[in-house]
Amino acid sequence: MSAFSSIADAATTRAAISGADLGPWLRFGVDEAGWLRAGEGLRDGAYRLCAYWGEPARVHLALTDPAITEVCIVGLDCPSGRFPSIAALFAPAIRLERTISDLHGLAAVGAPDRRPWLNHGRWPAPFPSTEPTVDYAFLPVEGESLHRIPVGPVHAGIIEPGHFRFTAAGETVVRLEERLGYVHKGIESLMVGAPLARAARLAGRVSGDSTVAYGIAFARAVEAATGTVVPERARWLRALMAELERIANHLGDIGAICNDAAFSIMLAHCGVLRERVLRTAGRCFGHRLMMDRVIPGGVAAELDAGGAAVIGELLADVRRRFPELVELYDSRTSLQDRTVATGFLRPDLAHRFACGGVVARASGCAVDARRWPGYPPYDRLAFEVPVLEKGDVDARVWVRIREVEQSLSLITQILDRLPAGPIAAEVRVPAGSASPEGLALVEGFRGDVLVWVRLRPDGTVDRCHPRDPSWFQWPLLEAVIEGNIVADFPLCNKSFNCSYSGHDL
């Protein structure tokens, strides 16, 4: 409790929120003075920003202590439609705050950046619309011999849409400004009133590459809210799927980063391994990406003995082939020339933005939601959290390599010790709880995925906020590209591999 005592002192209400097997965590209702204390705590580094979202006439902050052992939610009612800006005190909150204004029409008083973010002026009423042709006011860049390069939203590769506005002096990038929101689908509004099964399908499609992580985060939040006890076997099967997802994505990223340095043999070989992981997932769980296999209460797919054997063969295959690829990466100076010292992310920035994932761990931050705050079954599994200090593209490749190795070891442990028993429990809102809330943090391949949910007595979703790790990584990409050459942007971008869909919601 000590970590949040300054907010607690100023709180007008307090309630416990279940964190499933963790917590209970606290929800503080605050007035504007208490709200600003939370902002000051963020500014002073007393808390990490975990999430910041709104609903009609209310705003919420989710915070953790610096060691990520406790989580709290701070809520401010703003019936007047106005609330004091947190971004004025703490810049990493800027885009989240602009989103709150876009989606809920709430005004952040004193906000440093009042431009819309996700709202491009094309949504129907009641959203404020502008002429679609009105130019977005990119930040001014002044100086001699600067030129601008607009890129997107439709990119050259098979990737998601977003706009990048480069300002360059010769080849060197002076400033990159991102404009996102192109794939905003209104997921939070679709969640309102949705039955759990439909809401879980939506959560699994916030960012398709992290569908297992989102599935687990949503399920854990619902289980926390309802007090559902998940069968042991289901927890272990979830971890199994999560580690398969991590390996598949890391293999894809390692290959794609090398390919962006024109070293395509890595893409080809990593692509073979990635395809084998996906085929194994398809064989064992009936879907290559394992979509909709994690459900509130447990999992929807059983692993039979044949499936376990197939995964065992996969592990042997990856263990045999992957070290050669690592050696290949490590021994090519032409490749290292592109990745070493490129796209350096300062550790203090990574820490301040609480960005999580590979990006943070390659810049000296020891974060991993599987350990801090942790969740079952990882408390019973042995694994290391690789942390490197160098902060460049090369470091982000190496963190991924080490994590593939750790995930292989985790899957071996899971297969060895997979408990027997049922794979799903019934989820029911306990009688007498008016609007139960739950919160979960789950480590996806990209970083910590947070899902907050509030249910109605009839078991449907009242409100849900899924927060992708990309929210805190996208702004840092703007920082790392500064001073690099334009041609290195694909490398930097791929080494971050932020989600557009997860961010745009």
Next chain:
Amino acid sequence: MRKLILRSLYGPPLTEPAPPPDEAALAELAGHLDAAARRRLGRSLAIREVDAGSCNGCELEIHALNNVFYDLERFGIRFVASPRHADVLLVTGPVTRNMHEALERTYAATPSPKWVVAVGDCAFDGGVFAGSYAITGGVSAVVPVDLHIRGCPPTPTQLLRGLLALLESAAG
């Protein structure tokens, strides 16, 4: 590296035989293009992929078409960087309102004759996102669609069968 290359040279290929073209896709495509257009497109198709709001699941599986197991290029089908070089727009996602204009402009930038293939359940009718204020509700609401490849996401094999049906139609 030498070992890896030698093994690739002397080992059996990983590329798998092509699946048969999708019958339903052939039926949907029948009569879409006249003979003259078919002759001009021949047996080679250039594809521009456009994500119009997908969750990125479809992109993952479209990417997989380029891996050695599916090796899309052996059929003369390849992905290109600009709509100006494309014969086919491969569109994913429910077409968000924020991507509406970008999709229209990409379509306009693609020279005729051209095809539009809508990939995934949400590109068909909005899928799981149907009913949202932020989407238009499927690719055909914005540009004419010649072929739908359903699935959430469709597997690379399903994608391949759809694209091979397209190639059959193009060759007449």
